Amino acid sequence: MLIIEPQTGDIIKANIAAHQFYGFSKDKLESMSIQDINLLSPEQVASERALAKSENRNYFIFRHKVKNGDIKTVSAHSIPINYNNKKALFSIIQDVTAERKYKKALWHYQSNLEHLVDKQVNQIDKTKRNLIHILFLSILLLSILASFLFFLLKRKNEAEEQRSLIAQIVEQSPVSIQTTDLDGIITYVNKEFINSSGFESTEVIGKKNSILKSGVHQTALYENLWHTITSGKHWVGEFYNQRKNGETFWEKANIYPLKDSKNKITSYVGIKEDITQLKNDEKQLRLASTVFKTATEAVMVTDTKNKIVAVNEAFIFITGYQESEVLGKNPSLLSSGHHDVEFYERMNETLEKSGQWQGEICNRRKNGEVFYEWLSVTALKDELGQLESYVSLFSDITKRKKAEDKIYRQANYDSLTGLANRNLFVDRFEHTLEVAKRENNTVAIFFIDLDGFKNVNDTFGHAKGDMLLKLTTTRIKETLRKIDTVSRLSGDEFAIILSGNHDVFSFEKIASLILEKIASPFQLEEIEAYVTASIGISIFPDDGETSEELLRKADSAMYKAKEKGKNNVQFFTKEMDIKAQQRRNLEVELRKVILNKELILHYQPIHEVSTNKIISAEALVRWLHPIKGLVAPSEFITLAEDIGFITDIGDWVLEEACKQAKYWQSQFDVAPKISVNISSVQFQRQDFISKLVHILEKTQLSPDSLILEMTESLLIQEDDQTFIQLLTLKEMGIALSIDDFGTGYSSLSYLKRFPISILKIDRAFIKDITSNSEDEALACAILAMAKSLGLKVVAEGVEDLAQCQLLTKHECHFIQGYFFSRPLDADAFTEYLTQHI
Secondary structure, eight states: OOOEEEEEEEEEOOOOHEEEEEEOOHHHHSSSGGGBBBOHHHHHHHHHHHHHHTOOOOOEEEEEEOOOOOOEEEEEEEEEEEETEEEEEEEEEOHHHHHHHHHHHHHHHHHHHHHHHHHHHSSSGGGGGGHHHHHHHHHHHHEEEEEHHHHHHHHHHHHHHHHHHHHHHHHHHHHEEOOOOOOOOOOEEEEEHHHHHHOOOHHHHHBBBGBBBBSOOOOHHHHHHHEEEEEEOOEEEEEEETTTTSSEEEEEEEEEEETTTOEEEEEEEEEEEEHHHHHHHHHHHHHHHHHHHSSSSSSEEEOSOOOEEEOOOOHHHHOOOOOOHHHTTTTTGGGGGGGGGHHHHHEEEEEEEHHHHEEEEEETTTTEEEEEEEEEEEEEEOOSSSSEEEEEEEEEEEHHHHHHHHHHHHHOOTTTOOOOOHHHHHHHHHHHHHHHHHHHHHHEEEEEEEEHHHHHHHHHHHHHHHHHHHHHHHHHHTOTTSEEEEEEETTTTEEEHHHHHHHHOHHHEEEEEEHHHHHHHEEEEEEOOEEEEEEEEEEESSSSSSSHHHHHHHHHHHHHHHTTTTEEEEEOEEEEEEEEHHHHHHHHHTTTTTTTOOOOEEEEEETHHHTEEEEEEEEEEEEEETTEEHHHEHHHHHHHTTTEEEEEEEEHHHEEEHHHHHHHHHOOSSSOEOOOOOOOHHHHHHHHHHOOOOOOOHHOOOOEEEEEEEOHHTTTTTHHHHHHHHHHHHTOOOOOEEETTTOOOOOHHHHHHSOOOEEOOHHHHHTTTTHHHHHHHHHHHHHHHHHTTEEEEHHHHHHHHHHHHHHHHHTEEEEESSSTTTOHHHHHHHHHHHHHH
C-alpha cells in the first residue's frame, strides 16, 4: 500500500508490505517519488489509463523496478483520500508478474498448437480431410471448453487471492479502519484500531462508536456527520476521543459510504489516523511562536547564506528596523564598525567548532545610535547534521554597561582630572614591575605635591582650585609619553610611573621639565595663580621591589624636597628616611594600645529617614594616645595592617561593640543593632567564625543584633572559602554589609553570589550629589541595582538637608552622617538614644 501526492508523485506513506516488495527501507521509500520506480514514460502511462478506461478496468498495469534491479509487472488500484488535510491517492499495488507470464506462455502455446495442426492437415490425403476436419473441430471445441473452464477457475482463484490481499492490506494498514452497518453498528475493525483504542475487536463489534466518545464534542458534530454520509457523501473531520484506559486522543477521520452495483448504500467505512502528536506539535509551535513574538530578548534567524529570514518584536524595538527592512539582508547592516575583521573571524571559527558563540558586541541602531548587546548565536542543524540556520538572541545592555562603566571609572579614575586613581595606579604599577623584572628594566616613581595649592584653594575657592588641578594634569601629561601612567592620588598629590631604559639623569631631566611647566602662571579665568611642585623619586630595583615600598620611599623623598625649600627634585636616600623611623616608633606604641587600654570606641547612628528611628550604630575605633591625644583611624589602621596587628584590634573592637550593644538592649525596649567593620585579614583568618561565636556567647548578644561591614576587596576573589564563611554568618542570623561601595573593584558578580544584605554608598559619591549630575546618576544607578537585588542601601557622609532630601527622593531610606550626628563616645551615644528612641 502506498499513499501518493497526486501532483508531484511523491510517496508520502508506505506500509510494511510495500517495503518488503520494493526492497527499500521505510525512510528511503518515503523519500522517493513514484517516478523513481515506474518504468513507463508519461506517454505510456497516459496510454495505459486510456486502455483501462476503454476496457472498463478499475486498475492500471505498470512496470515497476525494485531495489535489486528486477522488473515487476504490477496492478495499481487507486482511490482519492484526504491525508493530513491534503488530497492524496491511496494505492494498492499487486504483483501480477507471474500472471502476465502465464498468459503470455498460454498464448504462445496456443499459437504453436494451431500452427502444428495446420501443418499436419496439409500432409493428409485430401480424401481424409473431411474426417480429419470433423476430428479437428472436436479437438478444438474441447480445447476451448477446457480453456474456458480453466479461465473461470483461475478468475475465481484470482478474485479470492485479491480479496485476501486487500484484507491483509486493510488489516496491516498504519491507519485505523472500521466498517459499520446502516445503523452505525461496528461490523469490523483492523489491528491499528485495536492498538489505537485499546479495545479488543470483540468489545466493539456490534456496538456503536459512542464507546469512543470523550464527551467533549457537541451533538451538532455527530448530526452533521450522519447527515453527510447518509446522503452518500464523504465526511472529513477530527474527533477528540477516549481510549479504553481513559486516555484522550485526537483522530483525523475520513468516512465514506459504500454502495452496491445499484448505487445503494450498504455500509460505511471509516479511515482514521491518530493525530495526537500532530496536535501537540501544533500546540508547541503556537507556544514557540508566542514566545518568539513576545520575548523580551531580540531574536534573529539567518539562513546558511547569512541572510535574515525572521526577527521578533524585541528585535524591532531594540534596533529600530522594521521586519520588512531586514528580511533577506545581511546582519552586517547593524555593524557599528567598532569590531575589526578578526573579531568576526574568531566568532565564525567558534561557531564552526562548537556550534555556539556568545559575548558582548557593539552594534548600531537604525537611527545611528551605537548600542551594546549581549549576543548568543547557535547553529541549528537538520536530522542529517547539515547546517540549517543560525539563531541569534541578544539583549540591550547599553544602560547596564554605562552604569558599570560609571562605577568602574569612579572606582579607578579621578572624576575631576580623568587620571588614574590610587587603585588603578597601584594595579598598573605592579604590572609594570612584573614586566621590568622579566626584562631587567628600570622603573621610577615620581611623587608630586603642589606647593601653595592650599592657599589658592582657600583664597579663590574650590572651583578655581579644581581648574588649577585640571591644568596641572595637562601640563604633566605634555611632558610624558602616552604609555606612561599619571595618577592623582589625592587632593594635590600626583604620581607618575616611568619605565624603560632610563637612567638617573634622564629621570631628573623629565622631573625638572615638570617643575618648569608647573611653575608657569596659571590663568584661572580672570585670576592668575602661581604654584610650584616638590617631587620625590624612588627607583626600582635600587630602592625597593614592591609598589608599596617604592611609593612610600618616593613620598619620603617628596617631603625631603619640601624641607629643602620646595620647587625641587629629590631622589630617595637611606639617610632621608626619617619618616620611616617615626613610623617604626609609632609601630612600637601601637602594639601596646590594647594592653594600655588606649583604644576607645565612638558610635555613629544610622537613621531610617521615614521614621527618624535609629536602626543601627556603626562602631568606630579611636586611639587615645597619652601624648598626642585622639589619633584618627587613618593614621594607624594602615600601619596596623602592615605589621599584622589589625586582627588584635579587630577582635577587641568586635567584643567591645557587642558588649555595648547588649548594654543598650538592657536599657531600652528597642535598641539599635551594632555595625562593626571587619578587615580582610581578620575575616580570612581560619578561626574567625569560632572567635566570633565565642564573643557572642561571652557578651550574650544575639547574632541578629550584629551587622558586619567589609570592603569590596574582601569579596572580589569570589573563592569558595569566602562563600562558605559568608553563608555561615548569614545562617547564624548576622547581617552582612559592603562598606564604601563603588570605591573598590568593578566586578559586581559577587553581589549575586554572596549573601549580602546591605550596601553603603561611599561618602565620595554623596559629597557633591546635589551639584554634580554624574554623582547623582551614579548614586541612582547603585540604588536601582540594589533594589533589583533586594538589598538595603545606607548613604554615608550625608552632611546637609539637601543631600538627605535628594537621596530620599531616589528611595534611599537609610542615612548616616553629620547631618544627624557626628561619632559619639558610648556615654554621649546613650544620651542620644534616649532622645531618639
